[in-house]
Amino acid sequence: MSVPSPTSRGLLIGGKEIPAQSGRITPDLDPVTGEVYLTVPAAGPEDVALAVEAAHAAFATWAGTAPSARRAVLLKAADLMEQRVEEFTEIMVNETGGTRTWAGFNIRMSVDLMRQAATMATRPAGALLASDVPGEWSMAVREPAGVVAAFVPWNGPLILCTRAIAVALATGNPVVVRPSEDAPITSGYFLADLLTEAGIPDGVINIVTNDRTDAPEVVQALIADDRVRRVNFTGSTPVGRIVGRLAGEHLKPVILELGGKNPIVVLDDADAAYAASGVTVAKFMNSGQICLSVDRVILQGGVADAFVQAFVAKVAALGQGDPRGEHTLVGPMINARAAERVAGLVADAVEKGAKVLIGGGPARGTFYPATVLDGVTPQMRIYAEEVFGPVATIFRVDTEDEAVALANDTAYGLSSAVYTENAGRGLAVARRLRHGNVHVNDHSVADEPQAPVGGVKDSGFGHFGSDWGAEFFTETRWVTVADRHTNYPL
Incomplete structure (x- = not known):
């Protein structure tokens, strides 16, 4: 049964869908028929600034939300995702030409990824360190880093969108997602809709779409914004080099998941x-x-x-x-x-x-x-x-x-x-x-949600390691607490 689809979407900023400030739109094409599947806004740098502002405004509240509450939102989103297999399949076929088999794998893997990510919300957020100072507690404390810019490709859209943002959300960070021009729904809006239905607060997830011709300035504006503290990119190696260079110029920690041979x-x-x-x-x-x-x-x-x-x-x-x-x-x-x-x-x-x-x-x-x-x-x-x-x-x-x-x-x-x-x-x-x-004795596309992800050489920079990115999306601070006065030398 065909699932009705909207003919257009707006930029998702601060919990509301709005047009690009320029009023421009760009088509999302069905690769089989060549016809317009739907239209989305063609954002510019001014729209990027609004999205980052909304995410930054939501940061303190989301970071301060109880870890169990963040976990509950992600688990509910996973449950909702599990119920939307046919809906997602229909959208993915129309938007990317992906087969029903591949769409089904995207849903199953993404459900597992979301549930795995949810566990990161309530894992220990630091460690007690050894100290030579009598009566002092010395601690390494991990805290949310801030706004995360996530660049998501079209080829495994739901899997890669989930992998890009789920742990960031679990650890208390708001996100701005720049989905693929070829798949803005399946690599962005679909998951955002589920998270919204699951109860995520306004501004914690934002979607900025663009026309292909505007991609360089949109990408640059998002990475350059001082309020963006982490950059997560999945895509081709040539574009990854550009993203990595921009992130380096602005001293932003970055993970690049790139191509392979x-x-x-x-x-x-x-x-x-x-x-x-x-x-x-x-x-x-x-x-x-x-x-x-x-x-x-x-x-x-x-x-x-x-x-x-x-x-x-x-x-x-x-x-x-x-x-x-x-x-x-x-x-x-x-x-x-x-x-x-x-x-x-x-x-x-x-x-x-x-x-x-x-x-x-x-x-x-x-x-x-x-x-x-x-x-x-x-x-x-x-x-x-x-x-x-x-x-x-x-x-x-x-x-x-x-x-x-x-x-x-x-x-x-x-x-x-x-x-x-x-x-x-x-x-x-x-x-x-x-x-x-x-x-x-297994093939190269093997994947599991709890496994580390990342390539070497030109296939990537940075890694979703055994903690599945929780360390990347947090800042580690050293905090000490003394239960007595210290005898200072002066």
Whole structure:
């Protein structure tokens, strides 16, 4: 059943939806039809200032709210989210072309993320330190940092919006969300609506949308505002460099979750059919438009032919096309520009000698077929560039050392995986891979809400560690209390 959708939204500032001060709007397009799904305001720096002002005004009250009350809001939002699967799926299909399978995963993962984040509201907020001063209590106390600027992408919109703001909210910080121009509802408004319904106070979550042409000045205005104390960005590495530079100029702590050139190594003792199943999911879920998607499939020795045969058969059987189809795994890309870019990578590789095992050819609007390339060499663009689309590249090596060297031969370091029937051997290889996430006998898109998140090298800066970002979103102060007078020397 179709869920009615508004034809427009306003900037969410201080609990109210308002137009941009300029009166300008920008369209949110359906990538399948090319038609306008809805319109949102095209904000400018003056609107950013209003949003930050609203968040800053709400800071003291939200930071002073009882931790159990903050936890209750997040848990209620998670419950509401769990009830809105069909609603979210309908919106995500219309807004991003994401498949029903991917939309369902977004909801399930986001519910778990929200509940995990809620636990951060009531965890200990400091520690008692050792002190050489008699009669003194010495404490490290963590307090909310202040307004958080969160930049959220379109590809895993609800997951990445939840990850960007949930712990910030749990630890007492208000947020200003700048959602993707390609998915302002699923990467911003949808979660804000749930939190509002769950009882979050006005101004604690604010949404600022913009036209793509205005993005640089909106981003700069948000980061430069003195009242913004933390910056959290998820997106491409080129844009992440800009955000990181701006944050550095204004001395703002920043976490950058960036791109990847993720390898999966299939060792010569692996179960070829099992590995092929994992790689198929890791490559073609959401048409390969996941930061954790595998790009390089590295096959050792005798397993190569059996793997390729099984893999190509699985790719041929994939459901491709209408994202509304129950069994569709490969739907459209986010827009025609993205599909043309991927087609260009494939064309360059083929011109330089790569062999198309399945798929290939030109883009068809926003669609590009599931494709497997063999014989990729360093001279081809696709060797080094992030694909971010439904194209897998096959590499064949003789030794384990060659496999590790090839897997590490990239500027990126986000996620990787190793398939082998010998877990000890897999762990030994995993220790040599230079990636933030490494999985033995599971694929590169594996994710759990309680696990640390972050890449190395050009895949990220900063990390959601074992405390899941609670330390990043707080300031640690040293506080002492003496129960007696000190004998001062003067």
